[in-house]
Amino acid sequence: MPSFPRKTLAVGSAGHTYDYICIKPTVTTPSKSAIVFFHGFPAIADIWSRQIKYFADLGHTVIAPDLLGFGGSSKPHAVEEYTSWTAVEDIVGILDAEGLEKVHGVGHDAGAYFLSRLYNYHPGRLYSLTFLSVPYSAPGVHYDLDAISAILEKFIGFDKLGYMRFLASSDSPRLIGDHLESFLSIAYHEDMDVRSEHFYPPGKLQAWLKADRVDHSLVLHDEDKENLIGSFRKGDWVAATNGYRLMAENLNEEREKADIADGKLATTIKVPVLGIDSQADKTSLSGSMQKGVSQFLDDESLGTFVTVPSQGHYPHVVSAVEVNGAIKSLVESIDA
Structure with missing residues (x-):
């Protein structure tokens, strides 16, 4: 596994410290758009190693944080510190510190949830959304x-x-x-x-x-x-x-509903979305990725859905070539 350059930064009103991979183009590589990767559970930022190296070599700025509770980032025990608005404030703090006004976002598993909320609260900060294995998560929904x-x-x-x-x-x-x-x-x-x-x-x-x-x-x-x-x-x-x-206790629900009512959250997706899923297996519902995303798109033409040729919950690990190619196609279609 390659060793990637990392930074440590205290962000947000809670003062959480994040450890994150940060690679920016050098004078010898072309400068392209920034891509931010959000890992799932149980993982750390390095789980994206196959994507980080690939896109950094293409000249993209790449950011991949250890999310709160993982890796080298802060690990508070109070569940209230993991609320969606706190997580978003933290991530925006990293983007601001790196001078990144707008990025392509990629999220797997729980990282798909973080990406969803980053878009909900700050839709203008994202060129595109890519969800792996777990689709977009709508805000203010009671999780029963x-x-x-x-x-x-x-x-x-x-x-x-x-x-x-x-x-x-x-x-x-x-x-x-x-x-x-x-x-x-x-x-x-x-x-x-x-x-x-x-x-x-x-x-x-x-x-x-x-x-x-x-x-x-x-x-x-x-x-x-x-x-x-x-x-x-x-x-x-x-x-x-x-x-x-946090999910089992629905600790985000009330605040998110209030923020929706106050017009503080975007509830319709107006940027291109890529959904990447593995081949169906005993644990999956066929078509759940497309269904979970399409109902929230402002226009169905914004959605692209890809199924990689392997089974399992980790397409970015098992089918890295196909996943990288799909993300590259989306990014280049927008950056062109």
Whole structure:
């Protein structure tokens, strides 16, 4: 894995410190637009290594932060510090510090949520939005885990959100921390049949961890895996799992609804959007990416949807060539 230049910056009214990868064109490379990458769970900025090197080599400014609770960034325990408006204020602080008025945004998993809110609160700061694996997240929506679980169970045959309840619980930090390699081995398992059986359903992830099962069939290269393990051994799993508590407790809902009513959030997407998904598997609903994005587009022509030729939750890792090509096409169509 390449070693990328990093910066540390205190931002926002909460004074959170962010560690982030920052690469800008040199005098020998052409200067192009900036791209910001938001990682998901459980990851750090380096999970984007295949995209960071590719786009930096093309001459783009590349920013990839360790999000709050991860890597070298602040790890507050108070769940209230992870609210959407706080996260957006922090990210805008990084963009301002780097002199980036407008960027292309790319988000995976939980990073798709951060990208959504960055657009909602600051639509003028984004040229485009790219969502991987998880679609756009609308603001002010009540997240009913039980209701969503019932819908998923009807269509895929099991309760897929058992893992979310565990991660939002007070038990998850200790259990994950005590069995870190076991946790990463199932979170990044390359076989979606194994993940569908041992990661998602209620109680299965806890059982995997308590048995301290370690499977080496991962989507990650050994260097990627060791980098993640090294980072998370120095981490804090209360902080890293706080996003799930925030969601389970719907702590964003009331403020976001008020901000929508006050006209402080954009609720219609008016910039080009790229949705990237993997091939359907036992845990997925076919067409969910396109459906999750298209209903919020100001014009359906703004949406482009790509399915990469592999299964799994990490298309940017497993199918990096295809993902990079799709993002490049979107960016160049806008920058031209």
